[in-house]
Amino acid sequence: MNDNKGSLYFADAIIAISTLFIVMLMLNMLISLPNPNYSDASHNSKNAQDIMELLSGKVDFEDETFLSVISSILKENKNSKKSISEVSQICDDKFGEFKLTNYMFxxxxxxxxTVLSSSGDSSKAGNYSVATRNYDGYSYTLYIW
Incomplete structure (x- = not known):
């Protein structure tokens, strides 16, 4: 049989590539790497970062962030003791919403x-989770243990 147009070669190549693809899929299914078992310690190390992301993030472009609110209170009142106590109350309320028991902000x-908000005894802490964010000249650090 004489194939002048190359149709048989083309069909043969498609079959060979399909077979190779199926073999590779089968090997991929046979060789599976086990999922690593993450410990709770690595999960807990992200708590401070997660909370700070919530404090510094916006829901949409019109919302103010928590850090922008407390920074503006402090800045408008020139870091007075009254503004610090007002910010401390706001922080206590906010961290109460998160149900944190051992933290220092x-x-x-x-x-x-200056400690703006805290709860728990840090002297008994074993491991700390720490996150820092800067906003408008203020640098806020959150410790969770």
Whole structure:
């Protein structure tokens, strides 16, 4: 049989590529890597980062972030004791919503490491989860243990 147009060669190539593809899929299914078992310690290490993302994130472009609200209160009142106590109350309420029991939230740049909100005894802490965010000249650090 004489094939001048190359139809048989083309069909043969398609069959060969299909067979190779099926063999590769079968090998991929046979060789499976086990899923790593992540410990709770690695999950807990992200708690502070997760909370700070919530505090610094916007729901949409019109919302103010939590950090922008407390920064504007402090800045408008020139870091007065009254503004610090107002911000501390706002922070206590916010962290109460998150149901955190062992944490410390401080401002380290403008207020010389003033504790804005805290709960729990840090001397008994084994491991800390720490996150820092900067906003408008203020540097906020959250410790969770």
């Amino acid at each position: 401080i401002e380290t740049n403008q207020l010389d490491s």
